[in-house]
Structures are given as structure tokens and as C-alpha cells.
Amino acid sequence: MVQEHVIGEIQDVREDGRVIIMAGLPDLDRALLRQYSKVEVILPDGRKISCTQRRKVYALLGEIAEYVDGIRNADTIEEQKRLLKMEFMLKRMESAERRMFSLSDCDMSTAREFITYLIDFIIANDIPTRVPLIDNCDDIAAYMYACTMHRKCAVCGKAADIHHCEGSRIGAGVDRDKVHQLGREILPLCRVHHTELHAMPESEFMKKYHLQKVRLDEALCKRLKLRR
Template sequence: MIQENVLGEIVGVDETGIATIKAAIPDLNRAIIRKYKTVQITFDDGRKISCTQRRKCYALLGEIAEYTDGIRTAETVDEQKRLLKMEFMLRRMEATERRMFSLSDCDMSTAREFITYLIDFIIANDIPTRARLIDNCDDIAAYMYACTMHRKCAVCGKAADIHHCEGSRIGAGVDRTKAHQLGREVLPLCRVHHTELHAMPESEFIAKYHLQKVKLDEQLCKRLRFKK
């Protein structure tokens, strides 16, 4: 179905959160013939990409370029940027939102989603990085989820165990393969950092590395082969 996209202006919002939007109809006669009843509304962020977000994007693209091309240059980074922007638009953007964007002036939400996509790509493809991924992420929750999904340590990126947090631990003597896991809170940690956690209060460890607990959902349970 052919869609017509126009920009509208919010002219009022009532106390229940219902907005009144003013927008011009591109072709009034066609609108009358087609008897338009509903419209799809997308709210633009309005904020431009920050310098910090731009730096993170290029740092991550540099890591990917160095791994895939064997060298990090302006040319290899630009090529990875071109390829990954296209992949991002096809895989992550809704059909109605797919459009080319620039890291010089895109909105903050797009930049945030693109950073998350680059980090997911690095984790899924086991790409080594000079800097800790968590230092370049814009969405800690999404980063923690990706690390759990791929069993990567959220602190250093090495192969991880799944640590069950306080209040979600499975009792001693209980068969872990038979215990229900859905909704339990976990952290993906390598043996070294798992051992470090057990040597201090859990909350102190989480604060030290700026982590967030991950709640196991159906997708994670399936991937980790945990009983729901």
C-alpha cells in the first residue's frame, strides 16, 4: 500500500495525554476519494546527536574496521560505517522510519539505537576491542541483555557464566536444569569477575563496574537453555 508521509505540528495536549495534531493533506481530492480514517504518527526526537554519542559511534566502527579489514584507517572506518548503517536500517528500523541518516546531525534516539546495534554486532561476532564495550555504550540495559544472550562477561567481554543475583538464587542441592528461571535476575560474568563478586557485597560490585541486573525473559531462557 502506498503511504503519504507529512510533517505535523502538535497544537495541544489535554490532561489525559491526548494530542491535537495539525497537518496538511498533500492531496485533498485523493483524501476525499480514499476516505482516510486513520493515520500513523511517529514522534521525532528533536534533539541532535551529541558529541559523546558521535565519538562512541566512531570508536565502535573503528574496532569493527580493525577486526574485519585488519587495519583502522579513515577509509576502512567509512566503509564499515556505510555497510553497517544499511544493515541497521534494514534490521532495526521500522519500515515507515527507514531513511538514510548522518552521524553529523541525526537525532539522539537514532544515535542511541545505532550505538546499541554496533555493540550487539561486536558481541555477537566476538570482535575483540581495545576499550571496554561498556565504556562506549549508550544503553546499559541493552548492553547487559546482549552480554547475557551471548554469554559474554559484562565487565571484560570474555566467556561468561550466568550469576544469579541475590533474591534470585537457586538453593543448594536443587537441580538447576529443573528449576524455573523465568523472571530471575542475573549477571553475565567470567570466572575472574564472578569470583571477585563473591568476595564483596553484590551491590558494591555492581556499582564498581556500573552494571545493571538482567531479568530472564522467555527469549533468554530459550537461548541459555534454562527452564522457564
Template sequence: MFGKLTAIRGNQITIQLDNELNHYKLAKWANGKQPTVELHVDDSRMISPDQRRKIFAMLNDMAHYCGYEARDMEAEMKFQYYIKTGSEEFSMANCTMSQANEFLTFLLDFCFQFGIPFKTRTWDMIPDTYPKAMQCLRHRQCVICGKLHSDIDHFTPVGIGSRKLVDHRKLYFECLCREHHQERHQLGAKSFIAKYHIKPIRLSEQDLINLHIMTRKRMNEIDERIEQNEEQQTRISINRDPI
């Protein structure tokens, strides 16, 4: 259903629906569960010159790498986008800002997934809103220059002992090529991050497993050990309490 947003008060909104909605129909759609809705605000603003420039820079890099003509590359990627999203056809000349952002995100995800390299100029144009640091870690690309087959670097020191004993879920990571990895050690972590304006991030449990940093078995062992220690501390505390 569609409607118009008529009021906003904190985290509560009022929507005037284009068609009437009765309780019977709502209950039927919700299948006996608590009804939920998704709010999608139509962005009627037109694609900006900056968005168009970034998209065409990406398409040109992809065309050069894949051996396509730039126009053919655009047609191919739009076709792939339509298949994946079910979107209607659009033109780069007059699509909306939200449509352009979605297509740009699709192109970035596609390049990371299939290892299509970016030129330095294109790499620097990736929007700050795009989760580049996470994609770089997942696909082993340097977060600074985009070089493939880069190193996963611990921003948080892990010490000299065995890394098998470390709970990597609590640590922060960045992906760096060999050259930038060496520079990071020369400058020190804080100076290096200040120079390149990057932000180390935590990895999800599934990403840690996929990247062979931790195993599910090791995570469970750590969780069991923590639980045992907490139980032991609780028993000690109870025994110390006066009767």
C-alpha cells in the same frame, strides 16, 4: 499523514493535520477496526560531539577486528543500516540526534550478534539507555568487561538442590566472565553490584529457552503444579467455611 502537535493534556494530545482527514478515509485505512496512530516527534537537534565520538570509537573497533579501513567500515555499516531500516543516506557531520542514536544502537546490536569484541574504553562508553545487560546475557558477554563466552550467573540464590526444580522465570541474572564471577563470590552480591553499578535482570521465557536454562515443558509443568495447588487450597478453604 503529517501534522503539528498543538496541545498536551495528561495522556491526551491534539494534532493539527497538514491535510484534511474524513471519516470515510479513516474507516477505510483502519479496515473496520479501532483506528490507532503512531506519534513520531521530529528531533531537529544536531548530532552531539559525544554521540559522534561513541560511534567512531565503535567503528574503529569493528574495523580493527574485521580488517577494514575505518572509512570503509563506516561505509559498509551505513550500507547495512540502510538495507535493514530503509533509512535515507545521512552524514555523521550533520545528522540529527535521533538518527545518530538509531545508528549507534544498530552498531551495538550488530557487534553483539556477530561477537565483535569491544575495547574496554569503548565498552565503558555504551549509553546507559542501551539494554546492555540483556544483550550480554543473550550473547554470553561479561557485562563488566565484555569478554566473550562468559557465565550466566544467578543473582538470586537458588539453593543446593536440583536446579531443574527451580522456576528461573522469577530469578534475576547477570553475565560475568570467570574472573568477575569469582570476584562476585568473594565480595558478595550486594557489594559487587555496588562496586560496578550493574543491575541484574529477569530473562524472558524465550531467552530462558534459547539459553538452555529452562524448557517450555518445564515451565508448563510448574504452571500446572501451581494451578493444582491453588485449586487444592481453594477446596480446603471452602471445606473449612461454616455452613
């Protein structure tokens, strides 16, 4: 648990990537008593949330409010914002960063993580959306991973099959339950979009829908019950 929060300044950056940081201790006697020897360094983003990010956040909050409360208006969106910001702080933020933030002036990294959290929430809870989720993404790789984890089509959000990409495909006649899947590249696609992919070059399909391949890791193999 973080006991003290201290702001310092970088004084010098060495060629090997190490830095010299100058920071003042709020209580010298306590520092000497506890004999601090290590510190945790957090580098602030420095960039403010963009207008595009803010628009995406409120679009996603609107989708959630409409599903949860049955109506999308300023009051329901504000209530979902309050609840989900709190959950995000508790579940996703590191303890040293766990403090209230505002969507009017938070940094771009926090906004990006909050957008990813909202998209994960929508996918995990099977919340229908007016606009394809990928259109409100700020991190396509994280979106693709969440879709795979919950077997949702990365294009339309419907129940998905697992498409093995070029270079990771399993030959015809091979028992897929006996083939090691760890490290293979896949795409989560519904039957309709899976069929569409097979009717064109894979690269063309991915460019059309702005998708990225997902590499199967231990967590995904376990969730999808694939042999590692």
C-alpha cells in the same frame, strides 16, 4: 507499508494525554478515495547527537574496521560506517523512519540506537576490542541484555557463566534444570569476575563496573536453555 509521509503540528495537549494534531494532506482526492481513518504518529527527538555519542560511534566503527579489514584508518572506518548504517536502517528502523541519517546532525535517539546496534554486532560476531565495550555504551540495559543473550561477560567480554543475583538465587542442592528461571535477575560474568563478585557485596561489585541486573524473559530463557 507507509504510503505517505506528512508533517503535522501539535495544537493542543489534553489532561488525559491525548493530543490534537493539525496536518495537511498532500493529495486530498487520494485521501478521500482511500478513506484514511488511522495514522501512525512518530514524535521526533528534537535533540542533536552529542559529541560523546559521536565519539562512541567512531570508536566502535574503528574496532569493527580493524577486525574486518585488518587495519583501522579513515577509509576502512568510512566503509564500515556506510555498510552498517545501511544494515541498521533495514534491520532496526521502523518503516516510517527508514531513511538515511548523518552522524553529524542526527537526533540523539537515532545515535543511541545505532550505538546499541554496533555493540550488538560486536558481541554477536565475537569481535575483540581494545576498550571494554561498556565504556562505549549509551544504553547499559541493552548492553547487558546482549551480553546475556550471547553469554559474554559484561565486564571483559569473555565467555560467561550466569550469576543469579540476590533475591533470585537457587539454593544449594537444588537441580537447576528443574527450577523455573523466568523473571529471575542475573548477571553474565566470566569465571574471574564471577569469583570477584563472590568476594564482595553484590552491590559494590555492580557499582564498581557500572552494571545493571538482567531480568530473564522468554527469549533469554529459550536462548540459554533455562526452564521457564
